[in-house]
Every structure is written in C-alpha cells, then in structure tokens.
Amino acid sequence: MTIRRRECLALLALFAAAPARAGEAGPAGAFAFDKPGGGSLALADLAGKPILVVNTATACGFAPQFAGLQGLWTRFGERGLTVIAVPSPDFGNQEPLDGTAIAEAARKNHGVTFPVTDKTHVRGAGAHPFYRWAAEQKPGQTPQWNFHKYLVGRDGTLRAAFATPVDPSDPRIVSAIVAELGQA
Template identity: 70%
Template sequence: MPIQSRPILRRHALVLLGATIAGGARAAGMDTVNARAFSFEKPEGGTLALSGLAGKPILVVNTATACGYAGQLTGLQALWTRFGDRGLTVIAVPSPDFGNQEPLDGLAIAEAARKDHGVTFPVVAKTHVRGPSAHPFYRWAAVEKPGSTPNWNFHKYLVARDGSLIGAWPSPVEPNDPRIVTAIANELPTG
C-alpha cells in the first residue's frame, strides 16, 4: 500500500471508531455523525445531550478554574449574554488534562465559575479532552479538525447549526476575537 494512503485509511478508521462511540451511526451513512450524537455528564446528575440543541450553534470550551486563562470565562459569558437569546449555547467542559489546573470537582466547579466570573451558561462535569480517555466529542473533533485539538485549557470549538464542526481556536484566542464573533454571528438566524 502506498504511504500516501495510510493517513486516509487512518482518518477513515478514526471516523468509524467515532461513529461507534457516538452510538452506532450507520457505517454506510457517515454523514449522519456530527456533534449532535454526543452528550456530556452534568455535575448535578443527568446529561446535556447536544441533540437537544439541534439548529443552534454551540461553542464548546475546555476550561479550568485555576488556569491563567480563567479570565476568559468572563468573555465567554459576554458571548452568551450577547448571542444566547438568538440561539448560541456556550458549554464549559472543565478538564484536568493540563497541569491539573481544575482542582475542583462536581458542582464546586460551576459554583466557582459563577462566583468568580458570573457564568450562567452550562458547565458540565469534569471531563478528559485529550488522550485515550478523551470524551467521545473530543475524539470526534480531533478527526474533524486534525491539528486543531486542545493543547491547553480554553481551546474553543464552534459547532454549526447543522452539527458540523466549523471552527477551532487555541487557548490564547480570546472569546471576543473578531474571528470567533463573526463565525458565531454567521451561524445565527437573522432578524
């Protein structure tokens, strides 16, 4: 087999794995696998199913309350305040993966984000976002946007209204960056 074919086969294998993880999406209809196939555990119990956000853009951000970038929670809240009534959902995904800068657990994470940064958008349970124990959403996103995976806290993914992954921005890119704001605005209904 030519060496050039191996990355394509590896990508196809990862997509199939993601489909299986996502709940057994039909192998013949891989176009059905998108972000809506995933859900996150809530710290208070239950799940936040992305399928319940169909037709709405979603900004998914891996967070950590003790990170130097934690001030971005305030910027994420500003996006939620500005665009939430037009359909945007911001989801904080606390992660222990980068220097264990999320020392809290359970509801204490959401409470710290609310108290210190005024966060009112959903904060899910502490979740791994990289490596073999990464949450299935993050494994799917790694296939969809190779080379744009989280290298630190506050990596941002934008999911389009159709469930496709349309944007990825690394930690240093602030939530109010024109690239993020424009991408979100382009996904919102006009009116």
C-alpha cells in the first residue's frame, strides 16, 4: 500500500496538532512557581489535570474572590482541578506581605486551602515565564489587575483567560472547568 505525499503530510499535521495525552505535561508543564518558604510548585507535577492560575493580592478590593476560588477548589478539587494563587505586587502593590505571611493571610481571612505561591511578577520585563507564555498564547487577555484567571487544560495548553471582574462562580469559568474535567 502506498501513501501519497499529500496524505503523509496531512497525517503528520494531524499528529502535530493533537493535544497531549492525559499524564503528559504539555506546554504549561515547563513552568514552576516558587513556594513561600522554599521549594517549587512544578506544573509538570499536575500533568493531566486542569489548573486555574490566578494572580492575587490580599489587600485588593477583589480579595473576596478568594472565597469563590476556594469554592471551585472545594467543588472540583477531588475531580482533578488545581487552583493556584500567584500573589503579585504589580498592581498598586496591593500585596504588602511576603513569604508565608501571604498564604497565612489568605487562609485566615478567606479560608484558602489551595496552593499559594511566593510573590511573583506577572507583567512587564520581569514577569514570570508562565505569564510571558500566557501573554503569547492569549494576546490582549493579559492581567490588567489582580485576580486575572488563566485556565490551563488537561493537555497543558492555555484554554481560557478571564478578566478580573469575572467572578470565580461565573458560569463561563465553571463550564470551562467542567469541560476540562469531563475529558478523560
């Protein structure tokens, strides 16, 4: 049986465009965030699971969204969703705390039990590599303030971006998470 050149190229294109299988890290798996107090949170360790990455600030007027993020973590965490808070000083320096004090304030004031990273820049020349990658993937949908949300799919690709005012309980976020969890 002979395969013509055009068919061969079409098959190669199909395989190249296919999403990573569950368990493979995909593009986002190349990134890791520093943890307060040392160590790192590698996205590759979460391969095959959807991840909601949110730049946060404990002194921001949108800080009540921590409760909604906790609600998503509580509702979907056992099904595979990971929510990651990435405290950032980039917007009015509304993250005045450092290190473990940030995670403690989020826990004490908002009931947060999901992972909280060390303070991280999310925009500009000093932005964390994940945020530079996300800006390339979703131009025009970059953080303009605290509580911008990125949904990384099970295959490690950037599936969606949600601006600050979009509450974590918004049906657009919930349905995007459910769609990712539904893929097995």
